Amino acid sequence: MGVKAGIIGLPNSGKTTLFNLLTRQHAPTAPYPFTTIDPNRGVVEIPDERIEKLSSIISPPRVVPATVEFIDVAGLVKGASQGEGLGNQFLSEVRGVDAIVHVLRFFNDTQVxxxxxxxxxxxxxETIEIELLLADREVLDRRFSRARELTHKIKDTSIEFEYTVLDRCLKALDNAVPLRKMVLSDEEKIILRSSQPITLKPVVHVANCDEGEDSCRLVTHLRQTQPLNNVTLLKVHAKLEEELVELTHPERVSFLQAYGVEESGLVLLIKEVYRALGLVTFFTFNEKELRAWEIPAGTHASTAAGKIHTDMEKGFIKAEVVNYVELAAAGSLESLRREGKVRLEGREYQVQDGDVIYFRFSPF
Ligand SMILES: Nc1nc2c(ncn2[C@@H]2O[C@H](COP(=O)(O)OP(=O)(O)OP(=O)(O)O)[C@@H](O)[C@H]2O)c(=O)[nH]1
Ligand SMILES: [Mg+2]
Structure with a gap:
Protein backbone atom coordinates (compact mmCIF):
# COMPACT_ATOMS: atom_id res chain seq x y z
CA MET A 1 0.00 0.00 0.00
CA GLY A 2 1.36 3.35 -1.05
CA VAL A 3 1.13 6.53 0.99
CA LYS A 4 -1.87 8.85 0.88
CA ALA A 5 -1.91 12.63 0.69
CA GLY A 6 -5.08 14.66 1.22
CA ILE A 7 -5.56 17.94 -0.68
CA ILE A 8 -7.32 20.47 1.52
CA GLY A 9 -8.09 24.19 1.45
CA LEU A 10 -10.86 26.73 1.14
CA PRO A 11 -13.45 26.21 -1.60
CA ASN A 12 -12.31 27.65 -4.94
CA SER A 13 -8.63 27.60 -4.01
CA GLY A 14 -7.92 25.29 -6.96
CA LYS A 15 -7.69 21.92 -5.19
CA THR A 16 -9.41 19.91 -7.90
CA THR A 17 -7.55 21.77 -10.66
CA LEU A 18 -4.32 20.72 -8.95
CA PHE A 19 -5.60 17.17 -8.38
CA ASN A 20 -6.45 16.83 -12.09
CA LEU A 21 -2.99 18.02 -13.04
CA LEU A 22 -1.30 15.58 -10.69
CA THR A 23 -3.40 12.56 -11.57
CA ARG A 24 -4.29 13.41 -15.20
CA GLN A 25 -7.94 13.05 -14.37
CA HIS A 26 -10.89 15.24 -15.35
CA ALA A 27 -12.81 15.74 -12.10
CA PRO A 28 -15.23 18.69 -12.32
CA THR A 29 -13.97 22.16 -11.40
CA ALA A 30 -16.09 25.33 -11.36
CA PRO A 31 -15.89 28.97 -10.24
CA TYR A 32 -18.41 28.45 -7.43
CA PRO A 33 -17.71 26.95 -3.96
CA PHE A 34 -18.28 23.29 -3.05
CA THR A 35 -17.93 21.90 -6.55
CA THR A 36 -16.30 18.85 -5.00
CA ILE A 37 -18.49 16.91 -2.59
CA ASP A 38 -17.45 13.27 -2.91
CA PRO A 39 -13.68 12.93 -2.73
CA ASN A 40 -11.65 12.40 -5.92
CA ARG A 41 -8.87 9.85 -5.72
CA GLY A 42 -5.92 9.12 -7.95
CA VAL A 43 -2.55 7.39 -7.80
CA VAL A 44 0.53 9.27 -8.97
CA GLU A 45 3.95 7.85 -9.76
CA ILE A 46 6.80 9.50 -7.91
CA PRO A 47 9.18 10.97 -10.46
CA ASP A 48 12.63 9.49 -9.83
CA GLU A 49 15.48 9.82 -12.32
CA ARG A 50 17.23 6.92 -10.59
CA ILE A 51 14.68 4.31 -11.64
CA GLU A 52 15.11 5.35 -15.27
CA LYS A 53 18.87 5.03 -15.02
CA LEU A 54 18.59 1.65 -13.25
CA SER A 55 16.21 0.50 -15.93
CA SER A 56 18.78 1.29 -18.61
CA ILE A 57 21.39 -0.75 -16.68
CA ILE A 58 19.18 -3.72 -15.80
CA SER A 59 16.73 -3.70 -18.76
CA PRO A 60 13.84 -5.27 -16.82
CA PRO A 61 10.65 -6.30 -18.66
CA ARG A 62 8.65 -4.03 -16.36
CA VAL A 63 9.33 -0.99 -14.19
CA VAL A 64 7.15 -0.23 -11.15
CA PRO A 65 7.78 3.19 -9.57
CA ALA A 66 6.82 4.20 -6.03
CA THR A 67 3.44 5.96 -5.83
CA VAL A 68 1.43 8.44 -3.78
CA GLU A 69 -2.38 8.41 -3.73
CA PHE A 70 -3.87 11.89 -3.77
CA ILE A 71 -7.33 12.50 -2.34
CA ASP A 72 -9.07 15.75 -3.23
CA VAL A 73 -11.73 16.51 -0.65
CA ALA A 74 -14.54 19.04 -0.29
CA GLY A 75 -13.58 22.64 0.53
CA LEU A 76 -13.22 23.55 4.18
CA VAL A 77 -14.72 26.76 5.58
CA LYS A 78 -14.65 28.60 8.87
CA GLY A 79 -16.72 26.61 11.37
CA ALA A 80 -16.18 23.29 9.56
CA SER A 81 -15.15 21.62 12.81
CA GLN A 82 -18.63 22.54 14.11
CA GLY A 83 -20.29 21.19 10.97
CA GLU A 84 -20.29 24.31 8.74
CA GLY A 85 -20.14 23.71 4.99
CA LEU A 86 -19.45 20.04 4.44
CA GLY A 87 -17.68 20.03 7.80
CA ASN A 88 -17.37 16.72 9.51
CA GLN A 89 -17.73 14.62 6.40
CA PHE A 90 -14.63 16.33 5.05
CA LEU A 91 -12.63 15.98 8.25
CA SER A 92 -13.16 12.25 8.63
CA GLU A 93 -11.70 11.81 5.14
CA VAL A 94 -8.62 13.79 6.12
CA ARG A 95 -7.98 11.68 9.21
CA GLY A 96 -7.15 8.68 7.03
CA VAL A 97 -4.29 10.27 5.06
CA ASP A 98 -0.55 10.25 5.79
CA ALA A 99 0.25 13.81 4.67
CA ILE A 100 -1.65 16.98 3.93
CA VAL A 101 -1.33 19.25 0.93
CA HIS A 102 -2.87 22.59 1.85
CA VAL A 103 -3.76 24.66 -1.21
CA LEU A 104 -3.84 28.41 -0.64
CA ARG A 105 -5.36 30.79 -3.10
CA PHE A 106 -2.95 33.44 -4.36
CA PHE A 107 -4.56 33.92 -7.77
CA ASN A 108 -6.81 36.87 -8.35
CA ASP A 109 -9.81 36.27 -10.56
CA THR A 110 -13.06 38.18 -10.16
CA GLN A 111 -14.87 35.37 -12.00
CA VAL A 112 -14.01 32.92 -9.20
CA GLU A 126 -4.93 30.64 9.73
CA THR A 127 -8.64 29.97 9.17
CA ILE A 128 -8.00 26.42 8.03
CA GLU A 129 -5.34 25.76 10.69
CA ILE A 130 -7.79 26.81 13.39
CA GLU A 131 -10.44 24.42 12.08
CA LEU A 132 -7.94 21.57 12.11
CA LEU A 133 -6.82 22.45 15.64
CA LEU A 134 -10.45 22.55 16.80
CA ALA A 135 -11.23 19.26 15.09
CA ASP A 136 -8.30 17.57 16.86
CA ARG A 137 -9.27 19.23 20.10
CA GLU A 138 -12.75 17.79 19.95
CA VAL A 139 -11.56 14.23 19.30
CA LEU A 140 -8.82 14.30 21.94
CA ASP A 141 -10.99 16.02 24.51
CA ARG A 142 -13.53 13.20 24.38
CA ARG A 143 -10.77 10.67 25.05
CA PHE A 144 -9.28 12.88 27.75
CA SER A 145 -12.58 13.04 29.68
CA ARG A 146 -12.86 9.26 29.55
CA ALA A 147 -9.26 8.79 30.70
CA ARG A 148 -9.77 11.28 33.54
CA GLU A 149 -12.84 9.41 34.76
CA LEU A 150 -10.96 6.13 34.66
CA THR A 151 -7.95 7.47 36.56
CA HIS A 152 -10.35 8.31 39.40
CA LYS A 153 -11.77 4.79 39.40
CA ILE A 154 -8.74 2.53 38.88
CA LYS A 155 -5.03 2.75 39.33
CA ASP A 156 -3.46 1.85 36.02
CA THR A 157 -0.17 3.23 34.69
CA SER A 158 -1.20 2.95 31.04
CA ILE A 159 -4.37 5.00 31.65
CA GLU A 160 -2.37 7.54 33.61
CA PHE A 161 0.10 7.78 30.75
CA GLU A 162 -2.72 8.31 28.26
CA TYR A 163 -4.21 10.98 30.51
CA THR A 164 -0.88 12.85 30.73
CA VAL A 165 -0.24 12.66 26.97
CA LEU A 166 -3.72 13.88 26.09
CA ASP A 167 -3.50 16.66 28.65
CA ARG A 168 -0.23 17.88 27.14
CA CYS A 169 -1.62 17.72 23.60
CA LEU A 170 -4.80 19.58 24.52
CA LYS A 171 -2.77 22.35 26.11
CA ALA A 172 -0.71 22.68 22.93
CA LEU A 173 -3.87 22.82 20.78
CA ASP A 174 -5.34 25.47 23.11
CA ASN A 175 -2.21 27.54 22.45
CA ALA A 176 -2.73 27.12 18.70
CA VAL A 177 0.25 24.76 18.42
CA PRO A 178 -0.34 21.97 15.88
CA LEU A 179 0.65 18.55 17.26
CA ARG A 180 3.32 18.11 14.56
CA LYS A 181 5.29 20.90 16.24
CA MET A 182 5.39 19.09 19.58
CA VAL A 183 8.26 16.86 20.58
CA LEU A 184 6.56 13.51 21.11
CA SER A 185 8.17 10.18 21.96
CA ASP A 186 7.25 7.04 20.01
CA GLU A 187 5.17 5.86 22.98
CA GLU A 188 3.26 9.14 23.03
CA LYS A 189 2.64 8.92 19.29
CA ILE A 190 1.25 5.40 19.76
CA ILE A 191 -1.29 6.79 22.23
CA LEU A 192 -2.41 9.34 19.64
CA ARG A 193 -2.47 6.97 16.68
CA SER A 194 -6.04 5.68 17.05
CA SER A 195 -7.39 9.26 17.05
CA GLN A 196 -5.54 10.04 13.78
CA PRO A 197 -5.03 13.71 14.69
CA ILE A 198 -4.93 15.91 11.61
CA THR A 199 -2.44 18.43 13.00
CA LEU A 200 0.07 15.65 13.64
CA LYS A 201 0.36 14.90 9.94
CA PRO A 202 3.15 16.46 7.90
CA VAL A 203 1.91 19.31 5.73
CA VAL A 204 3.04 20.87 2.48
CA HIS A 205 1.59 24.28 1.69
CA VAL A 206 0.91 25.13 -1.91
CA ALA A 207 0.62 28.69 -3.19
CA ASN A 208 -1.69 28.57 -6.20
CA CYS A 209 -0.50 31.66 -8.08
CA ASP A 210 -1.34 33.58 -11.19
CA GLU A 211 1.39 35.12 -13.33
CA GLY A 212 1.01 38.59 -11.82
CA GLU A 213 3.50 40.31 -9.53
CA ASP A 214 1.06 40.40 -6.61
CA SER A 215 1.16 36.61 -6.33
CA CYS A 216 4.98 36.59 -6.19
CA ARG A 217 5.04 39.34 -3.60
CA LEU A 218 2.53 37.52 -1.42
CA VAL A 219 4.53 34.29 -1.61
CA THR A 220 7.69 36.06 -0.47
CA HIS A 221 5.77 37.77 2.28
CA LEU A 222 4.08 34.60 3.58
CA ARG A 223 7.35 32.67 3.48
CA GLN A 224 8.77 35.20 5.90
CA THR A 225 5.81 35.45 8.24
CA GLN A 226 4.99 33.73 11.44
CA PRO A 227 1.99 31.54 10.58
CA LEU A 228 4.04 29.42 8.23
CA ASN A 229 6.87 28.91 10.70
CA ASN A 230 9.38 27.82 8.06
CA VAL A 231 7.08 25.14 6.70
CA THR A 232 7.55 24.67 2.94
CA LEU A 233 5.43 26.88 0.72
CA LEU A 234 5.57 25.61 -2.84
CA LYS A 235 4.54 27.78 -5.73
CA VAL A 236 2.32 26.31 -8.44
CA HIS A 237 0.41 27.89 -11.31
CA ALA A 238 -2.51 25.49 -11.55
CA LYS A 239 -4.48 27.35 -14.19
CA LEU A 240 -1.43 27.97 -16.35
CA GLU A 241 -0.29 24.36 -16.09
CA GLU A 242 -3.82 23.21 -16.92
CA GLU A 243 -3.52 24.98 -20.25
CA LEU A 244 -0.29 23.10 -20.96
CA VAL A 245 -1.50 19.59 -20.16
CA GLU A 246 -1.51 18.46 -23.79
CA LEU A 247 2.10 19.55 -24.38
CA THR A 248 5.16 17.30 -24.10
CA HIS A 249 7.43 17.78 -21.09
CA PRO A 250 10.12 19.89 -22.89
CA GLU A 251 7.43 22.02 -24.55
CA ARG A 252 5.84 22.60 -21.18
CA VAL A 253 9.12 23.59 -19.57
CA SER A 254 9.93 26.13 -22.28
CA PHE A 255 6.38 27.51 -22.13
CA LEU A 256 6.59 27.93 -18.35
CA GLN A 257 9.96 29.62 -18.71
CA ALA A 258 8.41 32.10 -21.13
CA TYR A 259 6.16 33.06 -18.21
CA GLY A 260 9.14 33.35 -15.90
CA VAL A 261 8.31 30.08 -14.13
CA GLU A 262 11.45 28.02 -13.56
CA GLU A 263 10.11 24.53 -13.18
CA SER A 264 6.76 22.77 -13.10
CA GLY A 265 5.51 22.96 -9.51
CA LEU A 266 3.83 19.57 -9.89
CA VAL A 267 6.98 17.47 -9.88
CA LEU A 268 8.35 19.47 -6.97
CA LEU A 269 5.08 18.98 -5.10
CA ILE A 270 5.08 15.19 -5.46
CA LYS A 271 8.70 15.05 -4.31
CA GLU A 272 8.00 17.39 -1.42
CA VAL A 273 5.14 15.22 -0.13
CA TYR A 274 7.51 12.29 -0.18
CA ARG A 275 10.16 14.29 1.67
CA ALA A 276 7.71 15.65 4.25
CA LEU A 277 6.73 12.08 5.08
CA GLY A 278 10.36 11.24 5.82
CA LEU A 279 10.36 8.45 3.26
CA VAL A 280 13.32 6.92 1.48
CA THR A 281 13.32 4.71 -1.61
CA PHE A 282 14.95 1.36 -2.16
CA PHE A 283 14.90 -0.71 -5.31
CA THR A 284 14.50 -4.43 -5.97
CA PHE A 285 14.65 -6.33 -9.22
CA ASN A 286 14.19 -9.85 -10.52
CA GLU A 287 13.64 -11.38 -13.95
CA LYS A 288 10.12 -9.87 -14.04
CA GLU A 289 10.47 -6.30 -12.83
CA LEU A 290 12.47 -3.45 -11.38
CA ARG A 291 10.56 -1.86 -8.55
CA ALA A 292 10.84 1.17 -6.24
CA TRP A 293 9.55 0.88 -2.67
CA GLU A 294 8.97 3.65 -0.18
CA ILE A 295 9.76 3.15 3.52
CA PRO A 296 10.27 5.49 6.47
CA ALA A 297 13.90 6.55 6.94
CA GLY A 298 15.65 4.29 9.48
CA THR A 299 13.73 1.11 8.57
CA HIS A 300 15.61 -2.15 9.17
CA ALA A 301 16.39 -4.50 6.29
CA SER A 302 14.12 -7.26 7.62
CA THR A 303 11.15 -4.86 7.90
CA ALA A 304 11.87 -3.59 4.39
CA ALA A 305 11.79 -7.21 3.18
CA GLY A 306 8.38 -7.58 4.86
CA LYS A 307 7.05 -4.77 2.70
CA ILE A 308 7.57 -7.03 -0.30
CA HIS A 309 6.27 -10.20 1.35
CA THR A 310 5.71 -11.23 4.96
CA ASP A 311 7.53 -14.54 4.24
CA MET A 312 10.61 -12.56 3.28
CA GLU A 313 10.62 -10.88 6.67
CA LYS A 314 10.00 -14.12 8.59
CA GLY A 315 12.62 -16.11 6.69
CA PHE A 316 15.09 -13.22 6.29
CA ILE A 317 18.69 -14.39 5.97
CA LYS A 318 20.72 -11.54 4.45
CA ALA A 319 20.31 -8.53 2.20
CA GLU A 320 22.68 -8.12 -0.73
CA VAL A 321 23.06 -4.38 -1.06
CA VAL A 322 24.63 -1.94 -3.48
CA ASN A 323 23.79 1.70 -3.55
CA TYR A 324 22.34 3.28 -6.66
CA VAL A 325 25.27 5.71 -6.88
CA GLU A 326 27.83 2.86 -7.03
CA LEU A 327 25.75 0.88 -9.51
CA ALA A 328 25.20 3.85 -11.79
CA ALA A 329 28.94 4.59 -11.74
CA ALA A 330 29.96 0.96 -12.35
CA GLY A 331 27.41 0.45 -15.12
CA SER A 332 26.68 -3.18 -14.22
CA LEU A 333 25.99 -5.33 -11.20
CA GLU A 334 28.42 -7.98 -12.46
CA SER A 335 31.39 -5.62 -12.30
CA LEU A 336 30.47 -4.69 -8.71
CA ARG A 337 30.26 -8.37 -7.83
CA ARG A 338 33.65 -9.02 -9.42
CA GLU A 339 35.15 -6.22 -7.35
CA GLY A 340 33.50 -7.56 -4.21
CA LYS A 341 31.49 -4.37 -3.75
CA VAL A 342 28.13 -6.04 -3.13
CA ARG A 343 27.62 -5.82 0.62
CA LEU A 344 25.95 -8.53 2.71
CA GLU A 345 23.84 -6.89 5.41
CA GLY A 346 21.91 -8.39 8.33
CA ARG A 347 18.37 -7.78 9.53
CA GLU A 348 19.32 -4.72 11.63
CA TYR A 349 20.83 -2.84 8.69
CA GLN A 350 19.12 0.51 8.19
CA VAL A 351 18.11 0.75 4.57
CA GLN A 352 19.54 3.85 2.89
CA ASP A 353 17.91 5.98 0.23
CA GLY A 354 18.88 4.58 -3.16
CA ASP A 355 19.85 1.09 -1.98
CA VAL A 356 19.38 -1.64 -4.56
CA ILE A 357 18.62 -4.80 -2.59
CA TYR A 358 18.35 -8.49 -3.20
CA PHE A 359 16.85 -10.24 -0.17
CA ARG A 360 17.98 -13.76 0.63
CA PHE A 361 15.35 -15.61 2.65
CA SER A 362 14.38 -19.19 3.41
CA PRO A 363 10.83 -19.98 2.28
CA PHE A 364 8.69 -21.92 4.73
N1 LIG B 1 -7.53 32.40 -12.60
C1 LIG B 1 -7.28 31.24 -12.01
N2 LIG B 1 -8.29 30.40 -11.80
C2 LIG B 1 -8.04 29.24 -11.19
C3 LIG B 1 -6.73 28.85 -10.77
N3 LIG B 1 -6.82 27.63 -10.21
C4 LIG B 1 -8.11 27.28 -10.28
N4 LIG B 1 -8.84 28.24 -10.88
C5 LIG B 1 -10.29 28.26 -11.15
O1 LIG B 1 -10.94 28.39 -9.91
C6 LIG B 1 -12.17 27.66 -9.94
C7 LIG B 1 -12.21 26.71 -8.75
O2 LIG B 1 -11.22 25.70 -8.98
P1 LIG B 1 -11.40 24.26 -8.36
O3 LIG B 1 -10.18 23.49 -8.76
O4 LIG B 1 -12.74 23.71 -8.70
O5 LIG B 1 -11.34 24.65 -6.83
P2 LIG B 1 -11.58 23.73 -5.55
O6 LIG B 1 -10.64 24.21 -4.52
O7 LIG B 1 -11.51 22.29 -5.93
O8 LIG B 1 -13.06 24.14 -5.15
P3 LIG B 1 -14.17 23.28 -4.34
O9 LIG B 1 -14.24 21.91 -4.92
O10 LIG B 1 -15.41 24.04 -4.59
O11 LIG B 1 -13.75 23.29 -2.92
C8 LIG B 1 -12.25 26.97 -11.30
O12 LIG B 1 -13.05 27.76 -12.14
C9 LIG B 1 -10.79 26.96 -11.74
O13 LIG B 1 -10.69 26.99 -13.15
C10 LIG B 1 -5.67 29.75 -11.02
O14 LIG B 1 -4.49 29.48 -10.72
N5 LIG B 1 -6.00 30.93 -11.64
MG1 LIG C 1 -12.90 20.80 -5.87
Missing part, protein backbone atom coordinates in the same frame (compact mmCIF):
# COMPACT_ATOMS: atom_id res chain seq x y z
CA UNK A 113 -15.80 33.72 -5.94
CA UNK A 114 -13.66 33.90 -2.78
CA UNK A 115 -15.60 32.65 0.24
CA UNK A 116 -13.70 35.00 2.56
CA UNK A 117 -14.05 38.11 0.46
CA UNK A 118 -10.65 38.71 -1.11
CA UNK A 119 -7.09 37.47 -1.62
CA UNK A 120 -5.37 37.08 1.75
CA UNK A 121 -3.46 33.77 1.97
CA UNK A 122 -2.20 34.42 5.52
CA UNK A 123 -5.77 34.77 6.78
CA UNK A 124 -6.91 31.73 4.79
CA UNK A 125 -4.04 29.68 6.21
Missing amino acids: AHVMGGIDPARDL
